[in-house]
Amino acid sequence: xxxxxxxxxxxxxxxxxxxxxxxxxxxxxxxxxxxxxxxxxxxxxxxxxxxxxxxxxxxxxxxxxxxxxxxxxxxxxxxxxxxxxxxxxxxxxxxxxxxxxxxxxxxxxxxxxxxxxxxxxxxxxxxxxxxxxxxxxxxxxxxxxxxxxxxxxxxxxxxxxxxxxxxxxxxxxxxxxxxxxxxxxxxxx
Numbered sequence: 001x002x003x004x005x006x007x008x009x010x011x012x013x014x015x016x017x018x019x020x021x022x023x024x025x026x027x028x029x030x031x032x033x034x035x036x037x038x039x040x041x042x043x044x045x046x047x048x049x050x051x052x053x054x055x056x057x058x059x060x061x062x063x064x065x066x067x068x069x070x071x072x073x074x075x076x077x078x079x080x081x082x083x084x085x086x087x088x089x090x091x092x093x094x095x096x097x098x099x100x101x102x103x104x105x106x107x108x109x110x111x112x113x114x115x116x117x118x119x120x121x122x123x124x125x126x127x128x129x130x131x132x133x134x135x136x137x138x139x140x141x142x143x144x145x146x147x148x149x150x151x152x153x154x155x156x157x158x159x160x161x162x163x164x165x166x167x168x169x170x171x172x173x174x175x176x177x178x179x180x181x182x183x184x185x186x187x188x189x
Contacts, residue, residue, distance in 0.1 A: 005090055006124030007081055008099040010037070010132040012073065015167075015183055016150075016157035016176045017140050019068060021061035021080030022132040023088045023096075024124055028055045034126035036119040037133035049134040052127045059088030060135070069179040099125050147173050 009021045031051035033044070040048070052058075061083030068076040081098065090096070096112035099119040115121065119129040137156050144153035150166045150173065157163070157175075159182060167176075167186055176183045 003094075004122075004124055005085070005088065005094050005096045006099075006118070006122055006126070006128045007084060007096060008037075008119050008125050008129040008132055009077065009080060010129070010136045011157065012077065013159075014157035014177070015159050015163060015180050016065065016152065016173065017143060018065065018136070019063040019076055019080055020132050020136045020139075021063070021077065021084045022128040022135070023059040023061070023081070023084035023090065024052070024056040024128040024131065025088065025090075025094075026055060026124055026127075027057050030055055030123050030127060034123040034130065036117070036126060037129040039120065040130065042137075045130050045134050048127075048130050052131050056124075056127050056131070057088060058128075058131060059084040059086070059090070061085075061087065065175055065177045068177050072179075097122050097125055099129065143175060147175070 003025050005023050005025045007021060007023045009019060011017055011019045031048055033048065037045055061080035063076045063080040067079065071079065093111060097118050098112060098114045101114055118125040120126065140156040141153040149170050151162050155163045164182060167183065172178065172183050172186060178184060178187060
């Protein structure tokens with residue numbers, strides 16, 4: 001495998017659900033219109049998702065809430081990055097661009113660099129960003145069927161007024177991150 005690997009995550013600041021890190025490398029021409037997933041409409045992300053699946057080789061690094069609670073967010077991020085790169089069969093010499101902070105760069109990959117806003121500056125990182133967002137949102141919609149009172153299909157686990165209200169009324173579920181302050185505060189009361 002030769003080329004640049006783009007890495008991005010979704011769900012880092014979420015109160016519930018997994019963290020998902022995606023690593024992507026182009027295997028053909030990338031689709032037009034790639035940018036940070038947060039800057040695209042849901043419809044446009046869904047359209048690009050199918051194109052990304054055919055134009056990229058992808059690796060997924062899922063990190064579950066209990067792992068985030070156990071290891072902390074920075075170590076959980078590195079774990080997700082490593083899992084995504086291993087699934088992608090990345091080589092230690094591959095050039096890797098990771099959206100975000102230097103602490104997320106895996107130490108075994110000598111050509112990795114962290115770039116703030118890489119998901120809007122490097123199309124291959126944008127592809128990873130979009131793929132991760134669509135995949136995790138779909139996962140949270142499935143979890144909404146298991147926990148219908150929480151509205152996971154609406155806020156996908158992030159700290160919204162609705163989510164906070166449902167936590168107060170129903171308490172945390174097994175998919176909540178118990179180490180995150182809003183959840184921990186409810187557990188302590």
